[in-house]
Amino acid sequence: MTQQTLNRRSLIKSSVALAAATTVPTGWAIAQAAKPLKVGLMLPYSGTFAQLGENITAGVELLLAEKGGKLGGREVQFIKLDDESKPELGPQNAERLVKRDNVDVLIGTVHSGVQMGIHKVVKESGTLTLIPNAGNVAVTRELCARNVFRTSFTNWQPAYAMGLALAKKGIKKASWMTWDYAAGNESAEGFKQGLEAGGGQFVSLLTVKFPETNFQPLLAQIQGLGVEAIGAFFSGGGAVQFVKDYAAAGIKVPLCGSGFLTEGTLQGQGAAAEGIETALHYGDGLDTPKNNAFRAAFKAKTSRDADVFAVQGYDAAQLLAIGLEAVKGNLEDDKALYAAMETTKIDSPRGSITMSPQHNVVQDIYLRKVTNGQNKIISTIAQQLADPGTGCKM
Amino acid sequence: MFPMTLSGLLAQSLNSLQYGLLLFLISSGLTLIFGVLGVINLAHGSLYMIGAYTAFVVARFTGSLWIALPVAMLGGIVLGGLLERFLFRYFYKREHLDQVLLTFALILLFEEGRSLLVGNDFYSVPIPNALDFSIPIVEGFSYAAYRVVVIGLCLALAAALFVWIERTKMGAIIRAAAERPDMVDALGIDPRRVHLTVFAVGTALALTAGALNAPLSSVYPNMGDNLLIISFVVVVIGGLGSVSGAFWSALLIGTIDTMGKAYAPKLSGLAIYVLMAVVLLWRPNGLFGQRA
Numbered sequence: 001m002t003q004q005t006l007n008r009r010s011l012i013k014s015s016v017a018l019a020a021a022t023t024v025p026t027g028w029a030i031a032q033a034a035k036p037l038k039v040g041l042m043l044p045y046s047g048t049f050a051q052l053g054e055n056i057t058a059g060v061e062l063l064l065a066e067k068g069g070k071l072g073g074r075e076v077q078f079i080k081l082d083d084e085s086k087p088e089l090g091p092q093n094a095e096r097l098v099k100r101d102n103v104d105v106l107i108g109t110v111h112s113g114v115q116m117g118i119h120k121v122v123k124e125s126g127t128l129t130l131i132p133n134a135g136n137v138a139v140t141r142e143l144c145a146r147n148v149f150r151t152s153f154t155n156w157q158p159a160y161a162m163g164l165a166l167a168k169k170g171i172k173k174a175s176w177m178t179w180d181y182a183a184g185n186e187s188a189e190g191f192k193q194g195l196e197a198g199g200g201q202f203v204s205l206l207t208v209k210f211p212e213t214n215f216q217p218l219l220a221q222i223q224g225l226g227v228e229a230i231g232a233f234f235s236g237g238g239a240v241q242f243v244k245d246y247a248a249a250g251i252k253v254p255l256c257g258s259g260f261l262t263e264g265t266l267q268g269q270g271a272a273a274e275g276i277e278t279a280l281h282y283g284d285g286l287d288t289p290k291n292n293a294f295r296a297a298f299k300a301k302t303s304r305d306a307d308v309f310a311v312q313g314y315d316a317a318q319l320l321a322i323g324l325e326a327v328k329g330n331l332e333d334d335k336a337l338y339a340a341m342e343t344t345k346i347d348s349p350r351g352s353i354t355m356s357p358q359h360n361v362v363q364d365i366y367l368r369k370v371t372n373g374q375n376k377i378i379s380t381i382a383q384q385l386a387d388p389g390t391g392c393k394m
Numbered sequence: 395m396f397p398m399t400l401s402g403l404l405a406q407s408l409n410s411l412q413y414g415l416l417l418f419l420i421s422s423g424l425t426l427i428f429g430v431l432g433v434i435n436l437a438h439g440s441l442y443m444i445g446a447y448t449a450f451v452v453a454r455f456t457g458s459l460w461i462a463l464p465v466a467m468l469g470g471i472v473l474g475g476l477l478e479r480f481l482f483r484y485f486y487k488r489e490h491l492d493q494v495l496l497t498f499a500l501i502l503l504f505e506e507g508r509s510l511l512v513g514n515d516f517y518s519v520p521i522p523n524a525l526d527f528s529i530p531i532v533e534g535f536s537y538a539a540y541r542v543v544v545i546g547l548c549l550a551l552a553a554a555l556f557v558w559i560e561r562t563k564m565g566a567i568i569r570a571a572a573e574r575p576d577m578v579d580a581l582g583i584d585p586r587r588v589h590l591t592v593f594a595v596g597t598a599l600a601l602t603a604g605a606l607n608a609p610l611s612s613v614y615p616n617m618g619d620n621l622l623i624i625s626f627v628v629v630v631i632g633g634l635g636s637v638s639g640a641f642w643s644a645l646l647i648g649t650i651d652t653m654g655k656a657y658a659p660k661l662s663g664l665a666i667y668v669l670m671a672v673v674l675l676w677r678p679n680g681l682f683g684q685r686a
Contacts, residue, residue, distance in 0.1 A: 218655070220406050220656065245610075
């Protein structure tokens with residue numbers, strides 16, 4: 001609540017300053033452009049995903065600082081809202097930002113379920129929205145919207161690349177393991193298509209109820225499946241438990257997966273994760289000037305190491321900056337705004353990225369291998385991989 | 395459907411045994427409390443959760459799970475004693491609906507307390523170093539040594555519980571209180587002591603189960619919910635109030651659930667509930683019920 005009063009106060013202050021500064025009003029467009037841009041950050045600042053929310057926010061703030069605190073000539077005012085990763089509160093929290101706080105732009109969020117709530121609200125209100133993480137395919141497929149852009153990934157993308165990488169290595173048969181929920185099933189679909197695109201055969205999908213962690217019945221099955229590799233999609237604490245159980249079960253079949261299997265979890269997984277190959281749009285040891293500069297700046301700002309979430313937040317802000325610069329801060333000119341965002345090529349710390357016609361990020365996917373507690377990039381599996389975007393009508 | 399191999403079957407039998415024994419630790423407390431006190435304790439799954447988080451917190455601060463186990467066990471006795479003495483005691487004569495509301499409120503309180511004290515994160519609990527190795531069981535599948543130890547400890551606890559219920563005077567009183575409470579009253583035995591003991595032991599069993607299983611499941615919010623429901627199935631099939639019934643029934647459910655997940659994943663969610671429905675129709679007092 002103190003956040004809110006502060007925001008109001010600073011809003012009043014800046015309006016007073018504005019009134020004093022613009023002694024000669026030169027038309028509505030300039031007044032509009034000079035009004036601070038309200039950016040709602042609807043992210044998890046508590047709970048399991050709190051660190052992700054913090055890193056995304058730091059990424060956004062870093063870009064803003066690089067731009068001298070202004071986007072498209074307008075001062076930026078952040079309104080932060082903790083979505084607690086609670087899907088049931090998603091629509092109501094998004095409404096608060098859009099209707100009560102009247103934000104011009106919404107950046108959010110991490111949790112796919114909460115994203116659906118945001119999507120419902122902003123699809124109606126038309127508020128420009130940038131997704132810095134949630135990977136549910138629907139929002140850039142059948143539910144796509146012209147005012148919604150995603151700078152992170154779809155669950156399909158890294159899993160597809162992992163399947164492709166296995167097939168390219170000559171692996172003929174593989175199975176996929178995941179939790180039985182939307183993200184898990186979307187990743188399974190990607191893995192299957194990637195594997196088949198490379199000439200491999202998808203043997204079976206093995207699932208555990210979300211968020212249960214009794215993986216034993218599945219692990220004891222692997223020997224009988226006759227597969228040459230197992231792919232998996234788990235994240236966070238579930239990924240830690242899964243990788244540890246997989247190692248303890250002494251299974252000879254190699255484990256690989258969507259990058260989140262070993263992302264932010266390596267400390268907990270320890271030696272059990274060594275040698276696991278995963279696919280993701282970012283990783284350790286990406287030695288490019290842009291990435292090095294980004295990592296150094298992020299470290300200086302937060303004294304933490306940057307991760308994939310920080311990159312996704314930074315790129316959401318980059319995309320926003322490009323759009324706003326094209327229309328000189330005038331969001332009313334939405335045609336030009338969206339056109340600029342759709343056609344731009346962004347120099348991301350992860351490499352160069354663009355937007356698909358469905359407004360999902362098109363990006364290189366890397367193959368990484370866990371080496372000495374780091375997700376070392378070993379090669380690029382798929383150049384500029386786009387989600388199929390099936391069923392999107394803008 | 396997945397192919398069934400002999401070695402796979404052997405590995406799954408071990409998984410079934412381990413899961414079944416875990417279910418027994420949880421459902422034995424549930425069935426005792428229901429049988430003797432007549433209370434349906436919906437918060438029993440939260441007690442399991444508390445045990446797991448206790449193990450997580452104690453192991454983090456002391457660095458040893460071996461300290462966490464007795465802490466969870468003793469903590470369970472104390473917590474159970476307090477709950478009985480200051481809360482449940484006033485609800486025995488009340489309607490079942492009041493008891494359900496009370497225990498439901500406890501779930502909310504325990505989960506909120508967990509959220510305030512430890513947060514909503516998913517934490518893993520490290521396996522003690524001395525047991526951090528695996529034993530090859532069959533070709534291509536090993537068993538973590540800690541799992542073997544858990545099986546052993548569960549069996550030891552089950553044996554101790556059996557001896558206590560079947561071979562001691564207190565156990566005889568408890569069995570009598572479950573079956574003929576009026577006779578226990580008539581003999582001039584103070585039922586309050588029996589109630590306090592049963593509730594404390596039942597709670598301690600749930601916390602111990604949570605602590606034992608924490609390194610195998612990690613700890614996360616509402617982790618006991620699903621286990622509570624399955625434990626009710628165990629209690630119903632085993633016969634309300636019967637500890638030995640709960641034992642065999644837990645092993646049965648553990649096996650059906652594990653084999654289902656392994657060989658018929660689409661049906662596994664349903665299998666145990668179908669079994670429960672059949673048992674209720676065929677033998678309403680449970681497969682192992684004393685009062686059939």
